[in-house]
Amino acid sequence: MSRVNSVSEFISIAYSDSTHVEPGVSSSVQSQSSHMVASGYGNPVPGISSQMVFVTSGEPGGGSALITGRATETKRRMTRVHRAFCFLVSRISTDSGPHPIMQFPLTRGVERGQMSTLSHADRLHETLEQWLENTKVGDPEKLHSDLPRRWERFDNVALLPLHSFTSDLWTEIISETWWAEVAEALKVERLFRKGEIKGERRESTAELLYGEGVDVERIEHGVRFVYRITECMFSQGNLNERARMGSINVEGEQILDLYAGIGYYTLPLLVGSKTTEVIATEWNPNAIRDLHKGLLRNGVENRCTVIEGDNRTHGKRLQGCFDRVILGLLPQPWEGLQTAVxxxxxxxxxxxxxxxxxxxxxxxxxxxxxxxxxxxxxxxxIRGVEGIRVKSYAPHWDHRVLDVQIES
Ligand SMILES: C[S@@+](CC[C@H](N)C(=O)[O-])C[C@H]1O[C@@H](n2cnc3c(N)ncnc32)[C@H](O)[C@@H]1O
Known part of the structure; x- marks a missing residue:
């Protein structure tokens, strides 16, 4: 295959793991392309790099392709890429019917100097490939398919899913050097693995795998959330509700956040919605510590009072003085309804x-x-004003919020 230098005259197919698209690659190719055929396929073959860009000739019957995202060409990898390629081809159709892409031009598309165009997932596969070439330990196919496919990246952290690298397959590989390689591949300085959310205090047990320090920061809509990731949870799924709380009109209001946690709603209310004051109640000392950090980090500590302990025991301090009360307790906040009213x-x-x-x-x-x-x-x-779906909670169950107006 002749190397494709300009993609503007070609049809492109961006193929990526749906959660980890490297914007610099696929979007630029997409935007330059004359015609987008398909995108967003799931990973069809275990062990295949999670991002490749195929550029094919627009002429029916003719074709060429550029595959990026792989730096070396082993026979085994060529086989895997070939299978993935065939998988994609079998699903491609254009206005003129199925579009055969006959040439299979696996190029060394991405050389060292171009590594920045690789997705993080690609780099992870590259790292493993390199490791296996050097050490000759483990079953390459199984290891490639057992690599995590998604993770969260924020601050200088990658938070890997529960059970990542925990199977016996990795026993011979896991070492400080391996973690350093993974961190380098994902372009982070610290690696954590998610744990279960446990107990009535909803505490997370994320585990530090590599790097130093367990306090992390997430920035959402200009709000800084600071928390100790090994002790406190952060639900990404509540993003829309956090954003809503940061944009509602609550000027001049006194607000009570009964289950404040690290400030999911308290901080957006103070930073975005500019409410006069929030009283935040919370009984978990870890969450209270991080809530204070968040208040300071956002410069809103003067407009928030944190009341520690069981919110059902604060008596008169909470009675008769709020315009709005947030009950963010799952699975149900029934125990707090009386206090809230x-x-x-x-x-x-x-x-x-x-x-x-x-x-x-x-x-x-x-x-x-x-x-x-x-x-x-x-x-x-009592009137239900608006019901909103926050996120999926479990099969057949959603986390929802109902705004209720009470007039006495
Ligand atoms: C699910 S977290 C909620 C955090 C955040 N408001 C949200 O909706 O995502 C519930 C929080 O309420 C706290 N909590 C539960 N029962 C409480 C009580 N009776 N008094 C004070 N805090 C309580 C827990 O420690 C936890 O931090």
């Missing part, structure tokens, strides 16, 4: 009630929220 001003206010609802029938959960509130304040006017 009593915390509202005598004329009433808004509750943001979180909980787990059946995907097929969220109204069932919403009416339970309203019924439980009616049982607490039978004379009040």
């Amino acid at each position: 009593e915390a509202l001003r005598p004329e009433g206010g808004i509750l943001h009630v979180h909980g787990i609802a059946p995907v097929e029938n969220p109204e069932y959960w919403e009416s339970e929220v309203i019924d439980r509130l009616k049982a607490i304040v039978p004379d009040a006017k």
Whole structure:
């Protein structure tokens, strides 16, 4: 195959792991392409690099391809790439029908100097390939297919999924040097592996695999969340709700965040929505420590009071003075409803009630929220204003939030 220098006259197919697209590669090719045929295939063959860009001639019947993302060409890898390529070809169709891409031109597309165009997933496969070539330990096919396919990157951290590198396959490989190589491949300085979220305090047990320091920072919509990743959880899925809390009109309001955690809603309310004051209650000392860090980091510590301990025991300190109360407790915040209702001003206010609802029938959960509130304040006017899906919680169950207006 002749090396393709300009992609503008070609059809391109960006193929990538859906969660890890390297923007610099696929998007630039896509934007220059005359016609986009297909994108977003899942990884068809275990061990295949998670990103390749195929550039094919626009002429029906003719074709050429550029595969990037692989730096070396072993026979085994060529076989794998070839299988992946055939998989893709079998699914490609254009206006003129199935488009055969007959030439199979595995090039050394990405040489050392071009390594920056590799995706992190590619680099991880490269690292493993290199390691295996040097050490000759383990079963390459199995190891490649057991590499993690997605991870979160933020700060200078990669947070690997639960069970990554835990199978026996890795026993001979895992070492400080291996972790250093993985960190280098993912372009981070620290590696963590996710743990289960455990106990009534919803604590995470992320484990430090490589690097130093366990405090991390995530920045979302201009809000800085600081937390000790080995002790506190951070739910990425609540992003939209955090963003909503950072954009609602709450000027001049007094707000109570009953289950504040590290400040998922408290911080956006203070930074984005510029509420006058938030009272945050929380009983987990680890979360309280990180909430204070977040308040300082965002420069909003003067507008927040953190009350430590079980929020059901604060009595008069929380009663009758809030315009809005957030109940962010899963699976259900029933135990906090009484406290929340009593915390509202005598004329009433808004509750943001979180909980787990059946995907097929969220109204069932919403009416339970309203019924439980009616049982607490039978004379009040209670109205569900808006129900929002926050994220999937489990098969058939969503995390939802219901905004409820209570008028006394
Ligand atoms: C699921 S986390 C919520 C964090 C954040 N508000 C959210 O929605 O993602 C629940 C938090 O409430 C705290 N919590 C649970 N029951 C509590 C109680 N009775 N008093 C104070 N804090 C409590 C837990 O420690 C935990 O940090």
